[in-house]
Amino acid sequence: MDDAREKDDGARIDAIAGEIAAERRRQVTRWGRQDHPSIGPAGSEPFGRIADRWKAINDARMETGAHSWDAILLEEVFEALAESDPARRRAELVQLAAVAAAEIEAIDRFGVLRRGPLISPRELAGNLDRFTVIDVRYLMGGPLGGEQHAAGHVAGAAYVDMDRDLADPPGAGGRHPLPEETRFEEAMRRAGVRADRPVVAYDDWQGRGAARAWWLLRFHGHPDVRVLDGGWSAWLADGLPVESGAVHAEPGDFTVSPDKGMPVVEADDVLGVEVLVDARAAERFSGATEPVDPVAGRIPGAVNVPTTANLDEYGRFLPAHRLREAYARVGADASDSVAAYCGSGVTATHDLLAMEVAGIRGALYPGSWSGWITDPDRPIETG
Numbered sequence: 001m002d003d004a005r006e007k008d009d010g011a012r013i014d015a016i017a018g019e020i021a022a023e024r025r026r027q028v029t030r031w032g033r034q035d036h037p038s039i040g041p042a043g044s045e046p047f048g049r050i051a052d053r054w055k056a057i058n059d060a061r062m063e064t065g066a067h068s069w070d071a072i073l074l075e076e077v078f079e080a081l082a083e084s085d086p087a088r089r090r091a092e093l094v095q096l097a098a099v100a101a102a103e104i105e106a107i108d109r110f111g112v113l114r115r116g117p118l119i120s121p122r123e124l125a126g127n128l129d130r131f132t133v134i135d136v137r138y139l140m141g142g143p144l145g146g147e148q149h150a151a152g153h154v155a156g157a158a159y160v161d162m163d164r165d166l167a168d169p170p171g172a173g174g175r176h177p178l179p180e181e182t183r184f185e186e187a188m189r190r191a192g193v194r195a196d197r198p199v200v201a202y203d204d205w206q207g208r209g210a211a212r213a214w215w216l217l218r219f220h221g222h223p224d225v226r227v228l229d230g231g232w233s234a235w236l237a238d239g240l241p242v243e244s245g246a247v248h249a250e251p252g253d254f255t256v257s258p259d260k261g262m263p264v265v266e267a268d269d270v271l272g273v274e275v276l277v278d279a280r281a282a283e284r285f286s287g288a289t290e291p292v293d294p295v296a297g298r299i300p301g302a303v304n305v306p307t308t309a310n311l312d313e314y315g316r317f318l319p320a321h322r323l324r325e326a327y328a329r330v331g332a333d334a335s336d337s338v339a340a341y342c343g344s345g346v347t348a349t350h351d352l353l354a355m356e357v358a359g360i361r362g363a364l365y366p367g368s369w370s371g372w373i374t375d376p377d378r379p380i381e382t383g
Contacts, residue, residue: 016078016094023098117214117356118229118317121238124200128155131200132252134191137232138162138209140292145203154202154228154235155243158191162346165191166212174371175293175344176212184216185256192249195222202228202235206315208307211349215364219264221257227353230316262352263363265339267372270299270365274337275330277362278302279351280369284343287382292343295373297380299341303330307347310354323358338362344370 078097082088124131135157137145149159160166165187167176179187193199199217203209210227217225228235236242265273278298283289285304290296298304309326312318318326324333332338338360342348345368355362365371372378 019094020078020097023094116320117226117353119200119226120229121235121240124154124228125235125238125240130198132192132194132197132249133157133200133202134160134193134213135232136160136162136166136201136203136209136213137205138203139205145209148204149247150245152242152244153247154232155241156247156249157202157243158247158249160187160191160201160213162209162212166216167346170370172367172371172374174367174369174374176346177371178345178366179216181220181256184220185254188217188254189252190249191252193217193222193252193254195254197252198224198226200226200228202231204232206307206311206350207231207317207353208347208350211353212346214353215262215349217254219260219262219364221259221261222254223261230314233315263339263361265363265365267365267367267375267378270339270341270372271301272337273301273339273363274335275332275339276302276365277327277330277332277338277340277348277351278304278369279307279340279342279348280304281306281308287380293370293373295380297382299369299372300379300381302341302381305330305332305351307342307350307354310350317354317357320357320359323354324360327355327358327360332360332362333358339365341365341368341372344368 078093082093124133133154133156135145135149135153137148137159138161139145146159146161149157153159162176165184166179168179168183169177171177199222201210201213201217207227207229210231214225214227230237270276276299278285282304284291284296285298285302285306287297305326310317310323317323327333332355338355340348340351340355340362341364342351345364345366348364348368352362352364367374373380
């Protein structure tokens with residue numbers, strides 16, 4: 001009798017775990033990544049009510065070296081979700097369990113409850129010893145980021161210069177071409193970036209500069225990079241500790257991967273993108289004004305989602321469902337061909353980060369508008 005019951009329990013566990021694993025594969029196929037917890041029809045909100053319970057379980061598992069992607073854990077996740085929200089249909093619970101399992105896996109790998117590519121100031125402050133933090137303060141025409149860093153920064157954060165470390169010199173590739181790979185690798189190593197340690201990037205530009213560092217590290221193969229939501233201003237607003245002076249980070253071992261982790265589209269193919277998002281302000285998108293580049297206008301067929309549409313009144317990213325609504329208005333949620341550009345390839349990564357939070361994968365056109373207009377034969381639109 002006991003053998004029969006055990007066999008039935010095993011079959012039930014395997015059946016539920018199989019459903020959840022299949023759903024997770026479906027999510028990965030649709031959204032293009034494995035560890036994004038905001039995907040699914042209802043996000044991970046029900047999982048929040050049992051997060052502490054699972055963190056304790058996984059802390060114990062980490063001590064033994066056990067990995068949490070197993071049938072028993074998946075079945076337990078499903079049962080816990082069913083208990084917390086019994087009115088939900090089985091199919092919805094399977095979808096949510098797949099998202100929850102991804103979060104549990106993230107806890108198991110890094111010891112921190114992960115909420116996508118963003119991290120709050122308090123989450124970072126409470127786990128500062130588990131991250132490599134880089135300061136990417138930059139504002140075109142604004143104060144020098146290096147001086148701001150010296151005056152005050154998150155403890156241990158090394159300074160990374162936008163123009164020197166995150167871009168090549170201006171030219172046919174625009175005002176901020178992607179940096180040469182060896183130089184980028186060396187810059188990240190100087191900043192202490194390691195392949196086996198998660199990275200947090202922050203700025204004081206509501207994430208626009210930090211998103212460039214996030215994108216480049218992901219593009220070159222780092223598996224876990226996050227942006228400090230709200231940046232330096234949010235860190236100060238929360239009253240968190242500040243360090244001043246130079247930072248000499250222990251050299252990292254980050255190595256640029258030949259297998260790129262983020263998609264790009266180049267000038268020859270950009271007109272074929274189904275949903276091409278222009279991240280610039282509306283007046284630059286329309287061509288009514290152009291304060292930076294010598295030609296006004298936009299790439300034909302582009303739609304406008306300015307970076308300000310990604311943020312709330314406090315300069316933090318909107319919730320995933322709000323961001324998805326914003327990009328759904330331009331058709332990005334329903335297309336498998338999405339790309340973003342801006343003036344020089346920097347702030348476009350802010351839109352790509354917002355789309356990542358929303359569960360939408362988009363490519364970067366690195367040259368962006370400043371690269372597009374270097375060829376006078378390329379078409380432009382205004383109005």
